[in-house]
Every structure is written in structure tokens, then in C-alpha cells.
Amino acid sequence: MSLHVLLLHLPRDESAAVELTARLDPSVHLSLGPELPEPPDYEVLVTGRPERAQIEASPHLRALIVPWAGIPDTTRQLMRDYPDIEVHNLHHNALPVAEHALALLLAAAKFIVPMDRALRKHDWRPRYEANPSVLLEGRTALILGYGAIGQKLAKLCQGLGMEVLGIRQHAPPGGDVQPDGVRLFAVEALHRLLPKTEALLVCLPHTSQTTGLIGARELALLPPQAILVNVGRGPVVDEQALYEALEAGRLYAAGLDVWYQYPETEAARADTPPASYPFHELPNVVMSPHRAGGSTETDRLRMIRLAALLNAAACGEAMPNRVDLDAGY
Numbered sequence: 001m002s003l004h005v006l007l008l009h010l011p012r013d014e015s016a017a018v019e020l021t022a023r024l025d026p027s028v029h030l031s032l033g034p035e036l037p038e039p040p041d042y043e044v045l046v047t048g049r050p051e052r053a054q055i056e057a058s059p060h061l062r063a064l065i066v067p068w069a070g071i072p073d074t075t076r077q078l079m080r081d082y083p084d085i086e087v088h089n090l091h092h093n094a095l096p097v098a099e100h101a102l103a104l105l106l107a108a109a110k111f112i113v114p115m116d117r118a119l120r121k122h123d124w125r126p127r128y129e130a131n132p133s134v135l136l137e138g139r140t141a142l143i144l145g146y147g148a149i150g151q152k153l154a155k156l157c158q159g160l161g162m163e164v165l166g167i168r169q170h171a172p173p174g175g176d177v178q179p180d181g182v183r184l185f186a187v188e189a190l191h192r193l194l195p196k197t198e199a200l201l202v203c204l205p206h207t208s209q210t211t212g213l214i215g216a217r218e219l220a221l222l223p224p225q226a227i228l229v230n231v232g233r234g235p236v237v238d239e240q241a242l243y244e245a246l247e248a249g250r251l252y253a254a255g256l257d258v259w260y261q262y263p264e265t266e267a268a269r270a271d272t273p274p275a276s277y278p279f280h281e282l283p284n285v286v287m288s289p290h291r292a293g294g295s296t297e298t299d300r301l302r303m304i305r306l307a308a309l310l311n312a313a314a315c316g317e318a319m320p321n322r323v324d325l326d327a328g329y
Helices: 014-023 052-057 073-079 094-110 112-120 148-159 187-196 216-221 239-248 298-314
Strands: 003-007 028-032 044-046 063-066 086-089 140-144 163-167 183-185 199-202 227-230 253-256 285-287
Touching: 003 298, 014 298, 028 298, 044 298, 052 073, 063 073, 063 298, 073 086, 094 112, 094 148, 094 199, 094 227, 094 253, 094 285, 094 298, 140 148, 140 187, 148 163, 148 199, 163 187, 183 187, 187 216, 216 239, 239 253
Parallel strands: 003 028, 003 044, 044 063, 063 086, 140 163, 140 199, 163 183, 199 227, 227 253, 253 285
Antiparallel strands: none
């Protein structure tokens, strides 16, 4: 049995491409884009933003693999027209994102950025002022979105001595202790958990159900010195409510990797504010330009996970990470 695969874009790291070919089962025949093979007989298409012509060119196409976590809304809407074609994605970046979330949490809790900025100007005064640093050991972290990223992040938080709670769509409302010691709850328990949540870690995708899930009411329920980290998607947390809570000090600090405005052109990358509110003026915010999933190892990890999916399909097994187009992930 053979499997014909069209990969539209190779990774920039040549060693990652070598990693992919070395790990593929011999029965996997790989064609490289961007041109379509002749004849177009591929059964699996690997690309994040397929064109309709690429979907319809092969009469044998049975699966689309989006080579990252999540799925673009345009891709989700397009694939609704092809219900017989499965859609899968990759969770290769779970560990880089989790580590980045931990870095944001620590930087926000310790106010690393404003102290760094001051000392770069040879200003030692922060050393002699009241220290705003918050201890994390013994505090409670709530991971909103206990999937691949959330599970990696939970282990890192436990390593700091934090109690970890998790929220997942399919979980008992009363809490269920997982083998890793995390108590898992359904989203209905959110308001009950927030008053004891000292670190709110958002790992959710952006869907119609998650938009604005954390708003002014939810932020007001958090206890004093609570820290918010968002490595999911910006709109999960209401933009105005987040800014006002940080500005007023009701939310102690935040580490943000995902935003509300993105550059629409290459030229705009040099000067596009990430939000309509001046988060950059707040000393209690650590800002990151949606780079949590990136690392020197990311392309290699992507190819390892992609090979695993393709090998499963070649052996007649069900590929993991199937996307529910209605849910959006």
C-alpha cells in the first residue's frame, strides 16, 4: 500500500526537511510544491491555507493537514464544502509555547522588563524601591484550555510548586483529578474557580465560543496580585477589559504573546500597534509578538510530527489531531 502526499512548502531549515524524509515510511511518496504534480493523484495535502483548485485537483484527496496548531478561519470555511475530506493539524509546538508561557509568567511576576529597561539606562533606583516581585510557589494556576499546550504548561507550573487546575470542554463540572495531579473542570466551573486563581493561563483557540470568554466580570473575580498570561488567541480576553484592569491595577500583571491587531502587509510589520489600547505604556505588561511557538527546534519538531501523521495514514491507521470544523480546533 502506498500513500501519495503533496507538501506545498518545505521548511526553511534544510535539516528539518532531511528529518522528514528520514522518518517517512517507504510507502509514503512525497511530492513538493508549489506546483501540482502531474498527474495530481495525491491523497494527502499538507498546507495551512489551501486554494480551492488545490483541493479539487486530485480526485483521490482524502485528508488535509494544516502544519501548525489551530486552523485559519478561511481554511475552516473552505473545507466545510468538502465534508468527505478529513482535516488534521499538528501539535508540534506544544512544548515551545508552554515554555514561552512560563517565561512570560515569570517575567510578569518578577517585573523583569521594567527593571531591565531602567538598568540599561544605568538607573539603579528600582533596587532601592519596594520590590513588586510576586512569589509563585504555593499559588494556584488555572490553565484555560487543557490540551497539548496546557498539559505541558501544567508540568512546568508544578515544577515551581504551584497547584494547577485546568479547564477543558469535555470534563466533569465538579473536578476530576488527572494522573498528573491536575484537577480538571468543565468551563461551567470558570466563575467558581477564578476567585482562587492567582495565575490565569490562557491556551484556548479563537472560536465563536471562546471570543470574550474572559471579560470585565471574569477579571474582577480574580484575587489581588493575580497574573494573566495569554498564549492562545487575543480575542479570548476582551481587549478593553484587559487594558482597564491592568491600568487600574486590579489585575496585577500580564504576559501577552497574542494580540488584537496584526500587520496586513510586509511593510506594515515595522509599525503596527498590536492593540487599539496603549498596552506598551503599562509597566505591568510583558509583550511578545506572537512568537511563542517558535524556537530553533520548531521546524524539526514540525517534521517529526508530520512524519508520524503520514506514517499512520500509510499503515491504514487513523491519523491523530483531527479537527472539528464546527468547534474550530
